[in-house]
Amino acid sequence: MKRLSLIILLSLLLTGCSSGADPVSGEAPEGAGDNGPAGYVFENGGVAIAMHGEVEPILQALGDAMEYFEAESCAFQGMEKIFTYSGFELHTYEMEGVDFVAALVFLDDSVSTKEGVYLFSGLEDILSAYGDGYTKTNDMYSYDLDGSRLSFLIENDEVTSIEYLAVTE
Amino acid sequence: METLLEILKELHPEVDFENCDTLIDDNVLDSFDIITIIAEISSEYDVNIPAEEIVPENFNSAKALYALIKRLSDE
């Protein structure tokens, strides 16, 4: 039973077999059927990085990391790995021996989100790119989409932190 | 009674309707047969058997069925 792949685990979170049928036939629910990345996706040099995506092919495409750090969590509950590339950090989590994208953190303004927000952009840039469907915790503006969260921290009217985060629930 | 037996015989020639009294209990007649019989009775006897009379007691034997027809046409 332990050998479930992540995809299956995630799909198990959906409804039971019998009620799995969509109320209206003939209309596929959004995103069903294609396995393209869901949620907010970061792109760098033609490599798309989606939250909860498998890390291996991404690393292959990105090439060697500038820095690498790993943190074995207490009592072997999975290895957290951090790969540092020019402009961003890629964090991973481990499940059943496979690494998946846990987070992506911007390090400087050489990179931007797909929607064009950089570090040191203003709040209005965020709002015009992502709308007002955010949740606000202190000065952190977060947008949730399909298992991913994109957060911006505003300090002194400037974006000082941009993070993509894989949300589990 | 003769007409009724004819109707029944036509459906299941192999059954001895004069003597069998477990037509329903032994699954000799299924629901399709019953509907067909009722339709036939309706045209032959001009008696409409309502749904509430479709119970095993009325359909287990040709005799019972005939009694039902008589009762309904008397009412």
Place this chain on the structure above:
Amino acid sequence: MLFASYGFILFITVLFVVYYLIPRRHQWKLLLGASYLFYYFSGPENLLYIFFTSLSTYMVAVKIDAIQKNQALFLAANSGRLSREERKAYRALVKSQQRKWLLLCLILNFGVLAVTKYTNFTIANINSVLRTVGSGTQLSFWSLALPMGISFYTFQTMSYIIDVYRGKHPAESNFFKLALFTSFFPQLVQGPISRFDDLSKTLYNEHSFDIQNVNRGLQRIMWGFFKKVVLADRILVAVNTIIRNPDIYQGVFVFIGMLFYAYELYADFTGGIDITIGIAQVLGIKVKENFKRPYFSKSTAEYWRRWHITMGTWFKDYLFYPLSVSGPMLKFSKFSRRRFGDGLGKRIPVYVSTILVWFTTGLWHGASWNFIVWGLLNGTVIIVSLECQPLYDWFHSRFHVKHTFGFRLFQVVRTVLLMSAIRMLDCYRDVPLTFRMLGTMFTRFNVSTLTGKALMGLGLGMADYMVLLVGLVALIAVSLLQRDGSVRNKLAVKPAAVRFAVYYVLIISILVLGAYGMGYDSSQFIYNQF
């Protein structure tokens, strides 16, 4: 509250003990309280619905009964004075009064069922029509939760009111007794759909503690849990893997998924019914059987006389017969015979009723096109096999295999495969996908892809497959033993040590092998929402 939960096990344990400790005349009241408590746990707002159904049905039934009694009094008082025609006219008048009340009750209760169950389905269909015609407007969905078991208790109480109207039995004069009939908790989750004249024989009686009865009830409960928790919930993982990933699992895997789902559905549904009937038996109450070894059926029609029996007879007694013998239908029958001749013309009206009934049956199973198509397919299969009867007769006149074991086995296997294939409509997201997937069984049936590794990839390990295999053998063995009488009767005459060993093995297997607890998907009974 689900059957396979710690809370439920605690609930029935406490109930069993209290039930036999209190004065016997209060036992049925305790059951009513327990049933409402059970229902409360499933969502307090649901109580309102079931109370409404109980109350409206109770009042209308009493009213219909009163009209009936008045008629009898009137006729008795005027016995000499009325002519036969006058009596007939009076009876018709009374009947029409009663019918008005009956219709009111049916409309109210089926109305609640329709609104809670089918509103969003209707809205979704209207929306897709609006989209097709290019309209920008879209209706928004209602956030209306479907009360647990509403399909079951509505059908059960409506059979009661119709039977009162038909004069099959008098109305229940005690509201609380009718409330218990409506809400009797073991059958609230997934049936069986009982009839009042049948269930009331034991439901309200005083039951003294009968060790034999309690023992057999407990055995049945445990057998049910074994089927459900050890087998059904285990194989569910593999079923889900296959049906949730139609891009990956095609061809031979659809076939595997179909067989696994047939296994799952059988173990889950019959297991649940075993628990229901077992609980009732411990309480001294007799609930009608709902299954009779359905996978041994030789035809679709027979299958539906042996699978979910109480639902089938409900549709037969309260929809198929009334529809078929209704005035318009009989007229149509006459017309049809004139038009199409005595052979086909006779059958066409029956087929029309059949299709209508199966459409309704599909709709009752769930508010989706999947189920409607499923129902229609069942009806079609039955009609086609009737139309092919001459072909069969010809075949059997040529080849004398009808009574050979091989031919019967062929019939059984054919029926099970056919029913299982149609059942896949439960699983896949929509109707086209289901047919596409079933199609791949013929276009991409590549047995070489069915490797051990692929089977392990479905989410089950070697040990799980072993359990399922042993379970399958046990299921077949019990079914074969059942053919000549109850397995528990046979067990009862065995020495105490043997009986204890059976208990022991069942309890330990459920506890250790059961697919429950953290790490397992807590799956609901498949029939829960129907």
Place this chain on the structure above:
Amino acid sequence: MFKKRFLTAVAVILIMTGTLYLLERLLMPKHVSAIVEGSLIEEYYKEEKGHDVIFVGDCEVYESFSPITLWEHYGITSYIRGSAQQLIWQSYYLLEETLKYEKPEVVVFNVLAMQYDQPQKEAYNRMALDGMRMSLSKFKSIRASMIEDEKFIEYLFPLLRYHSRWSELTAEDLRYMFRKGKLFHNGYYMRVDVKPVETVPRGRKLADYQFGKNAYYYLDRMVELCKESDIELVLIKVPSLYPYWYDEWEAQMEDYAQRHGLMYINFLELIEEVGIDFAQDTYDAGLHLNVTGAEKMSVYFGKVLQNTFGLEDRRNEVDLSRAWQQKADFYYRMKEDQYRELEEYGYLKSLGARPPESTAVD
């Protein structure tokens, strides 16, 4: 007749419960190799009580202090009641339970756990809770710790939780069904391997640095409990470089300690004084200290404890000395064994460490 029936009933019940008990023992994870951290909590009950110092907290405490060193240098007896990612309420209830067995002079709590305001992970809950004996404290701790889908009854009867391990049983499960050898040194988990610090990621910016209400609630209760029992409470933050310890967190702890008149030591600021060398004293690149690091920490902290709270040197107590001599023997034996294993394989295979080459970046 009646007597016979009664006896049968008793026999049936006994056989049933007996089987279930055996099955439970068999199916529960043994935590004797690889994830040994799961055995930390239960070892306490076998110990002689009467410790001077009790440590409570997460991995940062059971990897950073060696009670043997504290004894050998200062004659201080101590025990560490810590487990992997032990949450603050788990620490609180463990302390509450410990105080039923003994009354130490000083209790030390590592404040990293303040970052978690809510239950986190079932695996850690299990490691922290399964080892506890049944008690009111345990029940309260379970209730505070359960995440969604966890069931209280599955803690009362762990068979209900672990039953599915039947297909994964190993010889180890049979061998350690009833008895396990000692794995730890008064709650200290020894690691002799070394993996130097190369880089340490900087802390990601957080939206909110304020520790949660729940975490503070249990910290308040811990302060209260110690005050009632007339025990000195010391707050510490051990010198682990990751997870990142934010300045904003430090400020809150300093402020809290000051308001409650508690001693608070942030060892991250004392790395040089203690003499920690992150090229030598950690086994996982700065997350946890290894044995050399823990010994340095103990030498430093023992002095602080002695000077501040005047803990007596108990090395002249004969019985106690004899008992601790045995502990020390076990300690050095294990140290030797681990060094030998390290020599042989290049990594601590028996403790589930990964071979060094597999962790390299490609």
